[in-house]
Every structure is written in structure tokens, then in C-alpha cells.
Amino acid sequence: MIGWGCLERGDRMTCIAGLKHGGKLYMGADSLVSNAVACSLQEWPKVFHNGPLMIGYASSNRMGQILQHCLEVPEVDWENLDRYMADDLSRAVREALRDNGWIYTDCDRESGGVFLVGIGGRLFEAQDEFSFLEPSHGYAAIGTGGQVAMGALFATADCDLDPTARVRAALLAAQEFTPYVREPFVIEIQDAPTLTAQVRLVAE
Numbered sequence: 001m002i003g004w005g006c007l008e009r010g011d012r013m014t015c016i017a018g019l020k021h022g023g024k025l026y027m028g029a030d031s032l033v034s035n036a037v038a039c040s041l042q043e044w045p046k047v048f049h050n051g052p053l054m055i056g057y058a059s060s061n062r063m064g065q066i067l068q069h070c071l072e073v074p075e076v077d078w079e080n081l082d083r084y085m086a087d088d089l090s091r092a093v094r095e096a097l098r099d100n101g102w103i104y105t106d107c108d109r110e111s112g113g114v115f116l117v118g119i120g121g122r123l124f125e126a127q128d129e130f131s132f133l134e135p136s137h138g139y140a141a142i143g144t145g146g147q148v149a150m151g152a153l154f155a156t157a158d159c160d161l162d163p164t165a166r167v168r169a170a171l172l173a174a175q176e177f178t179p180y181v182r183e184p185f186v187i188e189i190q191d192a193p194t195l196t197a198q199v200r201l202v203a204e
Helices: 061-069 078-099 146-155 163-177 195-203
Strands: 015-021 024-029 032-034 039-041 047-050 053-057 104-106 109-111 115-119 122-126 139-143 186-191
Touching (some): 015 115, 015 146, 015 163, 024 047, 024 053, 024 115, 024 163, 047 186, 053 061, 061 078, 061 115, 078 115, 122 139, 139 146, 139 163, 146 163, 163 186
Antiparallel strands (some): 032 039, 047 053, 104 109
16 A cells, blocks of 8 residues: 655645635635555545634645644734734744644754645735745645646636636646646635724734
8 A cells, every 4th residue: 555654745746726806715725645656536625724714735634634633723913914924823833733743854944834824814825934925916826736826827817707716727727737636626715804803803
């Protein structure tokens, strides 16, 4: 039997595509896990919600499980979300991965994996050194099919397509032109909290 552990630090898997539109976030993923010699469709979704976060992961299935079931999401500082992402959430992710045996150390520098995060109507891309990027164009894609998906999201920016259709088109393009992306696709939607809701959450 071929073990899937050999893809833990590899890049031969997946496509995650995220998109901001109309105050909502849309995020989709394929269902394939693969390595250099084998592949398998999985029931476990690569896009999920954990409290106020919508997460879509590449890099490692184990990392995704930790982010979904072991990460204790800190209380959100809606008044300073930039600081929250760079400090509170970054530290929580690092600790969750370390505590559950999925972190890489080289020359005293820790690294994790790559994933997308949606929160409060904003879309972030987590890097393997625990920083968060926020693309100015309002969409992002990661994984083996990420660059193809980015091209599709760019090409459909001025088309009359609803956001779910744009995400699906990006995943279909990644499936067509990379060998490590395959249907079925899972697409999740996150409503951004209103300003009133954010103020209430801060007060609580």
C-alpha cells in the first residue's frame, strides 16, 4: 500500500481558489490527494470553517486537519484586523502546528504550510513562515494548480459570471492543465459580518 505521508512536504496536490465579491468571500477546492506515483479522491474537504475563519489549505492533509480541528482561533480584534492576523492568529497557527507535530525547523527557523484565510470580508494568503498576504486584486489561488487558477480568475474579472461560477472556472482550468487537480469541487461561501456585528463582537 502506498502511504500518503510522502506528499506531506511536497507540492504535488490540489488547487484552492478564493475570491472577494459583494462583501462575501467564495473559496473552492478540488478533492484529489496525490504524490509522484499515485492519487486518490477524498471525502475530507480542503475548504472549511473554523469559527470566524474560512480556510482552504494546500501543502499537507495533516496540516489541514490541525487547522480545522486543533487550532483554537483567538478572539478576533475587529478594530485592528491587520495586527490580529500578524500577531494573534499567526502565533496560534504556529503553536497548533507545533503542538500536533507538524512543523519544520531549519537553522532555528520554523515553517509550516500554505493556506487561504477568509475573515471579515477580507481574503488572506498564509505563507509557510507564518506571515499573511492580502492580494489587492481580491482573489488568490494556491497549490499545484494555483497559477493556472490565477490566470482564469484574471481572465473572468470582466465577465458576466457570478462569483461561484468564477471559482469553479478557475478550478476547472487547473484540472485541465495540471495533473494533480480533480473534481468533485467543494465551494464554500462566507458572509462578512456587518459593521454593527463587528462592533458588537468587539464589545463582547
